[in-house]
Amino acid sequence: xxxxxxxxxxxxxxxxxxxxxxxxxxxxxxxxxxxxxxxxxxxxxxxxxxxxxxxxxxxxxxxxxxxxxxxxxxxxxxxxxxxxxxxxxxxxxxxxxxxxxxxxxxxxxxxxxxxxxxxxxxxxxxxxxxxxxxxxxxxxxxxxxxxxxxxxxxxxxxxxxxxxxxxxxxxxxxxxxxxxxxxxxxxxxxxxxxxxxxxxxxxxxxxxxxxxxxxxxxxxxxxxxxxxxxxxxxxxxxxxxxxxxxxxxxxxxxxxxxxxxxxxxxxxxxxxxxxxxxxxxxxxxxxxxxxxxxxxxxxxxxxxxxxxxxxxxxxxxxxxxxxxxxxxxxxxxxxxxxxxxxxxxxxxxxxxxxxxxxxxxxxxxxxxxxxxxxxxxxxxxxxxxxxxxxxxxxxxxxxxxxxxx
Amino acid sequence: xxxxxxxxxxxxxxxxxxxxxxxxxxxxxxxxxxxxxxxxxxxxxxxxxxxxxxxxxxxxxxxxxxxxxxxxxxxxxxxxxxxxxxxxxxxxxxxxxxxxxxxxxxxxxxxxxxxxxxxxxxxxxxxxxxxxxxxxxxxxxxxxxxxxxxxxxxxxxxxxxxxxxxxxxxxxxxxxxxxxxxxxxxxxxxxxxxxxxxxxxxxxxxxxxxxxxxxxxxxxxxxxxxxxxxxxxxxx
Numbered sequence: 001x002x003x004x005x006x007x008x009x010x011x012x013x014x015x016x017x018x019x020x021x022x023x024x025x026x027x028x029x030x031x032x033x034x035x036x037x038x039x040x041x042x043x044x045x046x047x048x049x050x051x052x053x054x055x056x057x058x059x060x061x062x063x064x065x066x067x068x069x070x071x072x073x074x075x076x077x078x079x080x081x082x083x084x085x086x087x088x089x090x091x092x093x094x095x096x097x098x099x100x101x102x103x104x105x106x107x108x109x110x111x112x113x114x115x116x117x118x119x120x121x122x123x124x125x126x127x128x129x130x131x132x133x134x135x136x137x138x139x140x141x142x143x144x145x146x147x148x149x150x151x152x153x154x155x156x157x158x159x160x161x162x163x164x165x166x167x168x169x170x171x172x173x174x175x176x177x178x179x180x181x182x183x184x185x186x187x188x189x190x191x192x193x194x195x196x197x198x199x200x201x202x203x204x205x206x207x208x209x210x211x212x213x214x215x216x217x218x219x220x221x222x223x224x225x226x227x228x229x230x231x232x233x234x235x236x237x238x239x240x241x242x243x244x245x246x247x248x249x250x251x252x253x254x255x256x257x258x259x260x261x262x263x264x265x266x267x268x269x270x271x272x273x274x275x276x277x278x279x280x281x282x283x284x285x286x287x288x289x290x291x292x293x294x295x296x297x298x299x300x301x302x303x304x305x306x307x308x309x310x311x312x313x314x315x316x317x318x319x320x321x322x323x324x325x326x327x328x329x330x331x332x333x334x335x336x337x338x339x340x341x342x343x344x345x346x347x348x349x350x351x352x353x354x355x356x357x358x359x360x361x362x363x364x365x366x367x368x369x370x371x372x373x374x375x376x377x378x379x380x381x382x383x384x385x386x387x388x389x390x391x392x393x394x395x396x397x398x399x400x401x402x403x404x405x
Numbered sequence: 406x407x408x409x410x411x412x413x414x415x416x417x418x419x420x421x422x423x424x425x426x427x428x429x430x431x432x433x434x435x436x437x438x439x440x441x442x443x444x445x446x447x448x449x450x451x452x453x454x455x456x457x458x459x460x461x462x463x464x465x466x467x468x469x470x471x472x473x474x475x476x477x478x479x480x481x482x483x484x485x486x487x488x489x490x491x492x493x494x495x496x497x498x499x500x501x502x503x504x505x506x507x508x509x510x511x512x513x514x515x516x517x518x519x520x521x522x523x524x525x526x527x528x529x530x531x532x533x534x535x536x537x538x539x540x541x542x543x544x545x546x547x548x549x550x551x552x553x554x555x556x557x558x559x560x561x562x563x564x565x566x567x568x569x570x571x572x573x574x575x576x577x578x579x580x581x582x583x584x585x586x587x588x589x590x591x592x593x594x595x596x597x598x599x600x601x602x603x604x605x606x607x608x609x610x611x612x613x614x615x616x617x618x619x620x621x622x623x624x625x626x627x628x629x630x631x632x633x634x635x636x637x638x639x640x641x
Contacts (some may be wrong), residue, residue: 005517016505110575217598313502318462319515320490398462402501 006325010333013305021337024301027294028381029348030342032374034287036349039370041356042280044276044363049276053269055192055201057133059235060265063087063225063242066258081221082259085209087249088126088225094245096382097238099230102126105212111205112177113165121163121204122178123221132228140172140187143208151210155317156187158202176205181215183207235266294341295381302389304332313393313403327394334386335379342378346371408474409569409602410436414503415468417454417625428454429465430442430625439470441596441618443604443613443633446622455622456606460572461485462494472510473569490518494563498575500555501545508558509534509543515566533561535600537591560591564601571595571603589615 060112065082089209091102105124110117129135130142137156155176156193162171175182183205192201213219229238239262278388306313313326350371352363415432418425428451446452456472457463461477462485470478477488489495494515502511510565512530534543536556547555556576563571573592577585590633591613595601607613614635620631 009517097473265589311501312503315503316518318460318489318495318501320486320518320566321516322486324483324516361549390548402497 006328006332007336009329010168010299011337014334024297025337025341026342027297028310028378029294029345030175030293031287031291032295032342032345032378033348033352034290034347035185035284035374036366036371037352037356037364038283038287039280039348040353040364041362042168042276042283043370044353044357045276046273046280047364047365048332049269049272051193053273054134055195056265056269057228057230058266061227061229061235061238061242061263062260062263062265063091063227063246065221065223066260068132079220083225084220085126085213085222086224091225091227091244092128092241095238095241097229097234097241098227100128100131102128102132102207102226104129104217104224104226105217105222106224106290107212107217108207109178109216110216111161111165113171118161118163118164120158122216123204123205123206124209124216128228129206129226132226136190137193138188138190139170139327140185142187144207145386148208148210149196149346153181153215154186154205155183155205156189157185157206158189159191159205160200160203160351161205162188177326178205178207179216181186185255232266239264239345289314291377295338295385298334298338298382298400299385299389301402302330302386303390303392305333306389309318309393309398309402310396310401313396314398314404315392317396318402319397323385323394326396327390329385330390331386334390335382338382338386339375339379342375345378349374364375409436409440410434410439411471413456413471413634415455415458415470416466417451417458417463418466427625428613429458431455432468432625432627433626434620434630436602436604438595439600441593441615441617443616444617444622445608445613447608449624450622451625452622456572456574456604458493459570459604460536461488465474475503483514486518490515491566492569493558494566494568494571496556496559496563496571496576498578500547500552500561500579502555502558504548505546507546508539508554511547511558512565513559515562519566528626529565530561532572533564533579534558536595537561542567546589551584552580553587556580556584556588557591560588560595565597569602571601573605575601575607576605577607577609581608584611606632625641 063083083103088101088103090100103127107122108119109315110119110121111122125143126148127143127145130137135142138159140156141155142156146152157171158174165171165176166174166328171185171188174185175184176185189202189206195201209222213222218376226243227238229235242262250259252259316326351368356362357364410433412434415429416427417429418427420426422561432455444452444455452462458465458478465478468478469476472488472492477485480488503514508525509530511528512534516526516529531543534540537560538593539554539557542550542554547558547602576592577588589612592603592605596603605612605614605616613619614633616633618630618632620627
């Protein structure tokens with residue numbers, strides 16, 4: 001019997017019992033839809049985390065001031081002034097596992113350009129911050145060594161600040177004022193987007209840390225030192241070396257606590273992406289189980305259908321259908337049901353993940369490979385769960401089948 | 406006339422748990438092309454078992470069955486399906502038409518399993534439906550046809566692959582006497598005009614009267630085999 005005819009017979013058999021066929025397909029529809037939507041959510045989360053990790057810069061370590069005991073009072077981090085720019089220079093100069101280090105001083109300030117003003121994060125940095133945080137310059141140049149040495153009144157601004165203060169004008173060489181001190185803009189940073197905490201990384205102004213210390217804040221210490229290790233493998237080595245070096249420089253005896261903290265960003269990033277991966281696998285497997293349940297539903301209905309149509313099978317055998325013709329007929333019926341369900345499920349899955357993206361702002365991501373796999377899998381579910389009922393039909397004894405009431 | 410069927414010492418025994426029930430106990434018969442045979446007997450006489458074996462639906466326990474000079478009793482299930490499709494047309498007591506399927510499609514059904522194009526199927530189905538006297542109501546499903554019309558559709562289905570043999574198992578059992586007579590006259594016509602070989606199973610004597618040869622079964626053996634002297638043909 002030709003394939004086309006088998007296919008037509010299957011479609012007609014299903015059309016005779018539309019509601020039942022639909023309810024049977026529903027299991028597959030929900031299963032495939034769930035797989036597609038869940039994997040899309042997982043992939044979206046992974047992609048977001050990957051982007052955030054990239055925006056932090058790779059192999060980055062952060063040195064923060066730690067607690068400090070002065071006269072019996074323990075001061076928390078931030079309130080202490082243990083880090084200085086020479087620490088940063090020493091880290092970069094003396095440690096082989098470190099490629100760059102930069103001090104960081106920061107404060108929220110009001111920035112004025114002409115008649116506009118904008119509150120933003122002003123960061124005093126060294127030129128190395130460009131390599132550490134992977135900043136690109138969209139226009140002009142970044143800060144350089146000379147700016148830091150001379151405590152120059154120059155600034156590079158983030159994309160958000162440029163848009164707020166200058167609109168569509170070119171900000172390069174324009175002047176902004178921070179606490180009444182004029183700064184010449186030497187460059188505009190390329191866009192980076194949101195950080196993992198949801199803050200706008202482009203809403204910033206960067207000036208030499210020396211300028212920040214002397215002219216804006218009148219301090220001698222720094223808030224943070226950012227360090228880039230030479231490679232991912234040497235991040236931990238760098239962490240240990242920084243600790244040893246800073247304990248030496250700060251003259252901390254063996255029985256006393258560090259007055260600083262070294263934090264490893266790749267650890268955080270790795271934990272986050274592991275979480276996303278585990279979540280993805282979990283969601284995917286829960287959805288796969290529902291697909292399996294859908295398959296069992298198909299098997300159930302096909303078994304009922306074989307029993308109901310025993311007489312039809314007998315008639316077909318009497319007029320010359322071979323076992324394999326009967327087998328094929330029921331198998332095709334099961335596969336048509338599963339594949340149709342799979343197709344509708346794919347549309348449902350894509351639709352719902354798009355809705356999640358639109359209404360719930362979840363960063364879902366549809367992987368075409370997953371769509372193809374889900375479709376093939378639903379077809380395979382049809383073959384697998386249709387096989388036993390089809391075989392049962394094909395093995396019927398024609399005499400018994402013809403007598404069946 | 407040439408030989409169509411020969412059975413030699415056919416036995417069939419069913420097992421019901423531990424008890425062996427003999428259904429056929431040594432049948433020897435020869436049926437030629439163009440014969441119209443009535444197989445008679447009470448229920449349990451073995452006539453249905455004999456028909457199932459002739460129809461390649463059941464295997465004999467022992468003995469040999471030749472159809473068109475070829476031994477078919479020992480063929481595979483697929484080869485049997487081919488013989489049922491090409492050489493044998495079945496007519497049943499309960500019509501056995503596919504429900505919710507039109508008369509025309511029911512007649513086309515046997516051709517679905519031997520690779521005819523849809524145009525050929527259609528043409529041949531129309532031809533045999535004309536032959537059995539059903540020119541219209543072709544798009545009606547069985548539940549909208551009378552018993553006589555349903556049996557005509559079933560006969561058309563039996564004829565459509567031009568078989569060498571028609572096996573009719575109590576074809577009038579579900580019909581009233583007037584319709585029964587119409588159907589039997591149709592069988593007679595097919596036999597005399599088309600030269601179709603027909604083997605008919607019945608327990609009613611007036612139905613068996615339409616056949617030219619009458620074979621009586623009792624307890625699994627043939628007790629009489631005679632030509633029907635009263636046979637007058639389809640002109641009655």
